[in-house]
Amino acid sequence: MSRPQRPTPVRTALVFGGSEGIGLAIAERLVAGGARVVVLSRSEDKLATALARLGPGADARSVDVTDPAAVAAVVDALVAEVGVPDLVVTTAGYARPGYLDELPADDITGMVATNLLGTVHVCRAVVPHLRAAGGGTIVTTSSMAGLAGVFGYTVYSATKFGVIGFSEALRREVRPYGVTVKVLCPPNTLTPGFAEENRHKPAEVLAAEESVATLTPEAVADALLRALRRRRGFLVVPGRDSRLAAVAIRYLPVVVDRALRRPGPAT
Numbered sequence: 001m002s003r004p005q006r007p008t009p010v011r012t013a014l015v016f017g018g019s020e021g022i023g024l025a026i027a028e029r030l031v032a033g034g035a036r037v038v039v040l041s042r043s044e045d046k047l048a049t050a051l052a053r054l055g056p057g058a059d060a061r062s063v064d065v066t067d068p069a070a071v072a073a074v075v076d077a078l079v080a081e082v083g084v085p086d087l088v089v090t091t092a093g094y095a096r097p098g099y100l101d102e103l104p105a106d107d108i109t110g111m112v113a114t115n116l117l118g119t120v121h122v123c124r125a126v127v128p129h130l131r132a133a134g135g136g137t138i139v140t141t142s143s144m145a146g147l148a149g150v151f152g153y154t155v156y157s158a159t160k161f162g163v164i165g166f167s168e169a170l171r172r173e174v175r176p177y178g179v180t181v182k183v184l185c186p187p188n189t190l191t192p193g194f195a196e197e198n199r200h201k202p203a204e205v206l207a208a209e210e211s212v213a214t215l216t217p218e219a220v221a222d223a224l225l226r227a228l229r230r231r232r233g234f235l236v237v238p239g240r241d242s243r244l245a246a247v248a249i250r251y252l253p254v255v256v257d258r259a260l261r262r263p264g265p266a267t
């Protein structure tokens with residue numbers, strides 16, 4: 001039986017959501033590995049700060065992943081300019097915790113539009129180019145909250161479960177074109193987005209998370225880069241504790257349900 005091939009090193013990568021947090025750490029690692037990297041996000045200020053950190057191996061474009069026409073236009077323009085990327089990563093997304101009846105309506109639609117539909121728009125824009133080029137890799141971003149429903153995260157969890165379902169179906173669909181799809185499932189990670197998320201966490205959610213390990217964005221990026229060296233493997237779960245949790249979610253659902261329940265009497 002032949003062994004899975006080692007993918008060639010990344011030459012050109014697009015990182016949507018690459019101006020901060022996990023996406024920026026991934027972009028940094030890719031630039032350090034010699035790749036030409038284009039980071040994409042909305043804010044010109046964040047992109048300028050990211051470019052100063054990334055140095056001459058990087059470029060930036062402003063785009064909102066919730067706008068499918070804008071995403072398609074920027075992808076087409078970049079392909080004309082720098083060629084078809086071998087790697088496309090999308091980390092653009094956010095979490096707004098809160099109990100369902102208290103979540104602002106804008107954040108309900110905002111999380112679906114950014115986390116789920118934003119991922120769809122990016123993949124839809126890049127797939128024809130990867131197919132025409134004979135292959136490439138797409139990395140989408142879910143979360144540990146995409147593996148198990150977490151109280152206080154109803155809508156966020158729904159978007160991140162959605163990202164996994166979408167990515168699994170896409171992976172099977174584009175395999176004949178030589179395109180690989182992986183989905184990153186980070187645990188809590190110290191990023192600007194996580195700091196903002198913490199401002200909205202109900203006290204019970206904060207208390208439940210006291211014993212949960214938190215990773216750095218660099219550790220998450222390193223886990224992804226290790227996973228990219230293996231052709232096989234779909235879910236990328238950074239951190240030993242998170243991998244154990246992922247196994248428990250799959251094989252010990254009753255135990256996990258007890259651990260993840262909101263405290264208080266069942267009525």
Ligand SMILES: NC(=O)c1ccc[n+]([C@@H]2O[C@H](COP(=O)([O-])OP(=O)(O)OC[C@H]3O[C@@H](n4cnc5c(N)ncnc54)[C@H](OP(=O)(O)O)[C@@H]3O)[C@@H](O)[C@H]2O)c1
Pocket residue numbers: 016017018019020021022023040041042043044046047063064065066091092093094095114115118141142143144185186187188189190191192193194
């Ligand atoms: N940090 C965690 O604990 C954690 C845990 C599990 C999963 N995740 C997931 O990992 C991903 C990255 O999280 P993070 O903590 O690194 O977030 P972050 O620090 O807030 O960075 C998010 C990046 O996405 C960009 N972005 C946000 N909305 C966008 C939009 N509509 N269009 C284009 N770009 C957009 C942001 O730039 P602009 O604001 O300039 O657009 C920024 O570059 C998210 O999908 C998140 O759900 C994070």
